[in-house]
Amino acid sequence: MMTSQEIEIPREVPVMTLSQTVLFPQAMMPLFIFEPRYREMLSHVLEQDRIFAVAALDEAKDDAEAFETPCSIASVGVVRACKQNSDGTSNLILQGLARVEFERIVCEEPYRRARIHQVISESDGSEGTLSAIQPTLLALLQTQMRLGADIPKEVLQFLSNIQEPENVLDLAIYTLCPAGRFKQELLETRGILARFEKFERALRSQIEGLKLDRKLKGGLGENGIGKN
Numbered sequence: 001m002m003t004s005q006e007i008e009i010p011r012e013v014p015v016m017t018l019s020q021t022v023l024f025p026q027a028m029m030p031l032f033i034f035e036p037r038y039r040e041m042l043s044h045v046l047e048q049d050r051i052f053a054v055a056a057l058d059e060a061k062d063d064a065e066a067f068e069t070p071c072s073i074a075s076v077g078v079v080r081a082c083k084q085n086s087d088g089t090s091n092l093i094l095q096g097l098a099r100v101e102f103e104r105i106v107c108e109e110p111y112r113r114a115r116i117h118q119v120i121s122e123s124d125g126s127e128g129t130l131s132a133i134q135p136t137l138l139a140l141l142q143t144q145m146r147l148g149a150d151i152p153k154e155v156l157q158f159l160s161n162i163q164e165p166e167n168v169l170d171l172a173i174y175t176l177c178p179a180g181r182f183k184q185e186l187l188e189t190r191g192i193l194a195r196f197e198k199f200e201r202a203l204r205s206q207i208e209g210l211k212l213d214r215k216l217k218g219g220l221g222e223n224g225i226g227k228n
Contacts, residue, residue, distance in 0.1 A: 027174040125193035147210035
């Protein structure tokens with residue numbers, strides 16, 4: 001799996017600011033490019049290093065929509081595949097490379113560009129604690145699936161084949177966490193263990209909700225599902 005260390009992260013990048021869209025490192029994000037400014041951006045990106053940032057709209061700001069105010073923490077990605085359509089639009093796959101923080105907006109025309117620096121995660125747990133992230137996540141997801149959660153088996157298989165704890169965590173969050181403020185909060189959480197603990201609490205809360213739902217429907221006895 002490609003890591004950010006294998007590709008140099010530029011100090012200045014084009015930026016797409018999108019509502020309710022949070023890119024994580026390593027994740028593969030499909031994008032449909034149709035706006036003229038982003039079509040121009042893509043054309044330039046493909047001629048150069050194929051890298052741009054995707055930032056969520058900072059909806060906490062009153063003027064966010066009018067000014068397309070981005071959240072200060074985002075991710076840069078590299079275009080892995082691109083199909084240009086006859087009408088000038090494009091379908092592409094962007095692979096997340098790294099978390100970045102915006103220092104300043106350099107220009108808005110013909111498309112937004114920003115000065116950035118890479119955000120490095122903090123290893124805030126022991127090696128043993130961090131290595132437990134993958135098996136704990138897989139066990140929680142298996143429990144959700146037994147309770148009827150709509151999680152494709154392929155997701156479980158994919159996550160079980162990733163070695164690096166942070167990569168497993170980020171890909172699980174990207175794939176399974178609904179878009180919104182919490183997903184952005186997880187992107188911004190620098191400590192790997194702290195990020196995992198927030199996500200774990202959310203997964204356990206979902207499990208309790210699924211259990212309650214099953215119980216209300218009469219499909220689950222008190223001892224119907226083992227606890228994790």
